[in-house]
Amino acid sequence: MPTYDYMCQSCLRYFEVCHAIEDAGPKCPFCGGLSERRILSPPAVHGCMAQGRELAIHSLEPEPLNNRHAGGCTCCRCHND
Numbered sequence: 001m002p003t004y005d006y007m008c009q010s011c012l013r014y015f016e017v018c019h020a021i022e023d024a025g026p027k028c029p030f031c032g033g034l035s036e037r038r039i040l041s042p043p044a045v046h047g048c049m050a051q052g053r054e055l056a057i058h059s060l061e062p063e064p065l066n067n068r069h070a071g072g073c074t075c076c077r078c079h080n081d
Helices: 048-059
Strands: 003-007 016-017 037-039
Touching: none
Parallel strands: none
Antiparallel strands: 003 016, 003 037
């Protein structure tokens, strides 16, 4: 079943709901207000693309100090800090 993003018309908060495409818009779980406005969002990607995303996120994490190499190595930029 697809997941839809909504914005509440009363409290302006965003939330996600899984439901069939023919179902009416849900009430806001925060205030109970109307949430007729669907927010367009990209589809979820599973498989090798998801692995690529995980690798990209991991590459942004700082490298632990104990993994640094001696100055002059050419395998990475650890000595250019």
